[in-house]
Amino acid sequence: MDVAKNFPLVIILILFIGAFIMPLLKNKIYNKAFSLMTIGISSVLSLITLVYVNRYGTFLYRVGHWDSPWGIELSIGILEAIMSLLLTSVAFVISWYSVYTIEKEIKDNKVCFYYTLINILVGALLGIVYTNDLFNAFVFIEVSAIAACGIIVVKDKKENIKATLKYLILSSVGSGLVLMGIAFIYSITGNLNMTFINKELSQTFMAYENSILISLGLFTIGLGIKSAMYPLHVWLPDAHSNAPSTSSAMLSALVLKAYVIFYIKILYRMFGEEIISQFPILLFMVLILGSLGMIMGSILAILQKDIKRVIAYSSVAQMGYIFFGIGLGNTIGLVSTFFHILNHAIIKSALFLTVGSMIEKTGQKKLFALKGIGKEMPITLGLFTVSALSMVGIPILPGFISKFNFAIGSIKGGKSIFVVVILISSLLNALYYFPIVINGYFGEENLEGKVFKSKEKTIKELMPILVLIIAALILGASSNKIIEMISNGVEVF
Amino acid sequence: MEKLLTNYYETASIILFGVGFVTLLLHSNLIKKIIGMNIMDTAIFLFFISKGYIYGKEAPIIRGVHKGIQGYINPVPTALMLTGIVVAVSITAFALALTIKLYEKYGTVELDEIMRIRGE
Amino acid sequence: MKNSLILFPILFPQIAALIMGIIKFKNNKRRNIYIGTVIVLNLVFIIALLSTNQSMDFHLIKINNLLDIYFRIDKLGILFVLLASILWIFTAFYSFVYMPHEGKEKRFFLYFMLTLGVTVGIAFSGNLFTLYIFYEYLTLATFPLVIHSGSKEALRVGRKYLIYSFGGATLALLGIILIFTLTNSVTFMEFGILQGLTLDNKDLLLIIYMIMFIGFGVKAALVPLHSWLPAAMVAPTPVSSLLHAVAVVKSGIFALIRVSYFIFGSEVLYEIRGNYYISILVVLTILMGSLLALHQDNLKKRLAYSTVSQLGYILLGIVLLNEESLTGGLLHLVNHAVIKITLFFCVGAIYFMTEKKYINEIKGIGKEMPITMGCFAISAISLVGIPPTNGFVSKWYLALGGLEENKILFAVILLVSAMLTAGYLLPIVITAFFPGEEKKIIKKEPPLSMLIPIVTLTAIVVTLGLFPNIVLHLIEDIVKGIV
DSSP states (O other), rough: OGGGGGHHHHHHHHHHHHHHHHHGGOOHHHHHHHHHHHHHHHHHHHHOOOHHHHOOOOEEEEEEGOOTTSSSSEOOOOHHHHHHHHHHHHHHHHHHHHHHHHHHHOOOHHHHHHHHHHHHHHHHHHHHHHBBHHHHHHHHHHHHHHHHHHHHHTTTTTHHHHHHHHHHHHHHHHHHHHHHHHHHHHHSSOOOOOHHHHHHHHHGGGHHHHHHHHHHHHHHHHHHHTTTTTOOHHHHHHHHHHSSSSHHHHIIIIHHHHHHHHIIIIIOOOOOOOHHHEEEEEEHHHHHHHHHHHHHHHHHHHOOOOOHHHHHHHHHHHHHHHHHHHHHHHHHHHHHHHHHHHHHHHHHHHHHHHHHHHHHOOOOOOOOTTTTTHHHHHHHHHHHHHHHHHHTTTTTTTHHHHHHHHHHHHHHHTTTTHHHHHHHHHHHHHHHHHHHHHHHOOHHHHHHHTTTTOOOOOHHHHHHHHHHHHHHHHHTTTHHHHHHHHHHHTTOO | HHHHHHHHHHHHHHHHHHHHHHHHHHOOOOHHHHHHHHHHHHHHHHHOOOOOOHHHHSSSOOSSOOGGGGOOOHHHHHHHHHHHHHHHHHHHHHHHHHHEEEEEEEEBBBBBHHHHHHHH | GGGGGHHHHHHHHHHHHHHHHHHSSSSHHHHHHHHHHHHHHHHHHHHHHHHHOOEEEEEEEEESSSSSSEEOOHHHHHHHHHHHHHHHHHHHHHHHHHHGGTEEEEEEEHHHHHHHHHHHHHHHHHHHHHHHHHHHHHHHHHHHHHHTTHHHHHHHHHHHHHHHHHHHHHHHHHHHHHHHHHOOOOOOTTOOOOOOOOOGHHHHHHHHHHHHHHHHTTTTTTTTTHHHHHHHHSOOOOHHHHHHHHHHHHHHHHHIIIIIIIOHHHEEEEHHHHHHHHHHHHHHHHHHHHHHHHTTHHHHHHHHHHHHHHHHHHHHHHHHHHHHHHHHHHHHHHHHHHOOOOHHHHHHHHHHHHOOBBBBTTTTHHHHHHHHHHHHHHHHHHHHHHHHHHHHHHHHHHHHHHHHHTTTHHHHHHHHHHHHHHHOOOOHHHHHOOOOOOOOOOOOOOOHHHHHHHHHHHHHHHHHHHHHHHHHHHHHHHHHHHH
């Protein structure tokens, strides 16, 4: 069984090597098959890793057998394993969907590059999740940033280029700040390995309070930009709404999340709870910004007229929840954050894919033009409805469970007043999701002249979305087991 | 004040960082923005490398005799920044490529012009 | 495993509804037979279930003490479920005739059956969380019924309905979460689950009670959160009658009874004086409802405001916290359901035959539709509460309850409101029967299949007035167990 210890590195290698082989395969079909295969293999390996970790506990892997303060170390615990399973499997489903649709959004000669970029992106995100080395993480962050920009600009429209440039510049500001933070930490501790930094810091942090606070601030803002913490989200709506739908799904579901994982690692593995609790202002700021994101993201979403922008702003709100959970600063908050990451990754990709199919079939992006869509594409809108209900937080669906856990977390953390923020935010969610569904299915005027099922996709093409929805339902139904597993993971984090 | 002068590397890099950041934020010309981004990156490199520099020691390149650990500066930050420079260059190249594309489509590299064109 | 049978009456109508959505019927008659069979079978099954075993419980999913889908049958639930299922049958038969006139019957009946399952689910909920789920689900299931016509106006009203309901449910959820953090349980228990709690946090409890009362009160049309109810009158008549009589507003009332007596318990409520603050809102509801009803010209809107006021009576019965008042409240819950559904059916029949919606249009209609308007008159008199009708019985108990609290004010309010009720209902009867000017009379009685439900319901109204003991025993039984 110990061979499983090699899997994390193997996964990254498979993805990266695959990425560089793909441009050599001229045929589009081979490209798609190859990309799907590599991501599929990685998700299987991730699953095995998860099983292994669940049984034998966290393990450290030395890349190239260099011992830890010098060499790069991968650290795989339950949380990392869950995240890597999530990243690879959701990426797999999204790529599966893209196989049918990608030609409709990007030019034929770009298709092979698209899959190359997807592979690089997933590989880099996994690198961020696995690594225990700060600088290594920085490199992976940069790689993922370029790849993420790549999958937006691959559509090659005016708006895309502009959105990409905005994203690229802001995200390089973010990584600059992260690098600065790393510099501060390095100058204090002389280490880049998180575990070792933690050891050093726990002995000497009293002497360097200012430097630690500065570097915490730099990490928070830097990663906040990258994972769209309100009010640093300005790049997100443009980037996510203009990208091809599959890219939007990928960006919203996976890319944002990897940076959050890295942020949590920095807070709890590198600095450790003891140091964090010295600076309550930091977590409080994160909590406030999270709450603001939850409210403002939803309000901004209500104001949008373009369906993809609505969903993009909804991501801002959902990232608000995630930061809210981190800001609570207790175990339940952290567990709910992880659960919400899982939930949001699945549901948001389903939303982007359903909306992508609607836009593809009707050619319309505006909300008013999509009225009555429920008659033309009943199944697609049905899947959208389930996801929207989960977002709003209708019980049993996973969205409710995570919101409920956030509420419990904030009460247990002595911040009962924030429960109100959660509830207001879910009401606001209802305000922008329900009109889409209602105008889609009902209304005499809306349905006039629409032919039943005239624009529906085939079941084969809808399968990936169906898989996502089923996964979400399973996530909701078995939430207690998953939350228990996450709690175990958080304890050994 | 004295602290700032003794740590003049750090001071300089923070000033550079500020210059870069302001350039990046305030200019609407994309090329200038990218230059600002580069200045910012350079500031970070300077900061990082200065962390590894020890006054009077040599660069960690062995010429003839090995002087022992005492003889050289800390090689790690230098090595890291080499990687950092590579990353920064690739990002710059990518950003410039996008700028060229944008120029082809809009005929200008001024962001506010582009916003105006889009608004029309 | 036998206990899982409790799921059957909840799931059966819903599954039947889904099946109906899939299969195509050769003609409308076959579809009607199918629907009728399902709804009657469901009632039969419920009765069979209740006669074998009166105390069943079943955990469907249990994640932790809060996230626990738990069903339990108790006497209050039985009362509610029987009321709902019986009235559902009448509505179904009435709709078979009425709905072709509105169109889109298939959709109507699909959600109609779905809502039956959800209502049964509300009745059988064994804890607050399950109640909350079905409460939300009820909003979603009734929403397509409210916007049935699909016009712009209907969609606007539908949005209002959703916003009000979800807002209320969200407040209720806040209360549920707070209760859970206090007690680590949300299961319904006679006399409440908060008793063992030390009462040093009275203010917190009071706030929670207010939050939950207002939250669930939205569906019970508590003034000032009632405005969705008159607006929802754009829906077809069978929908309005069901919304008013059983499904929606009574679910709100039912939830409030559960919260007041099964979570807080009357003693705790006394202690925190929760009833005191709420009763102000309730009195406002009674008076505002009646006063607003007075100057409505649209028949259905007038009935809607009347519902607001009558619901106030039931709420009053709940918040007075003594046996008499709760008996009166529950009795009025039953009586009002039967009376209001009859009134709506009559109004619906008028609209069905003559397309008339306004009071000034129906002059002399009593001569044209004597049976319909006769039934309307009997029900109206019952609602006013003139002895020996059933409305009198329930109001009598309510007044007794008020007097027991030494609050003559409440008895006076009841009297004033009864006057107002007469003031807004009897003019309809008078306009209908005494037109003042003679004109040619054409008999326009609705078809027999529509008359039968109306007449039967009127008969029930009369029977309940003459022999109130039939339900009174059951209600007294319930009340003894919880106050």
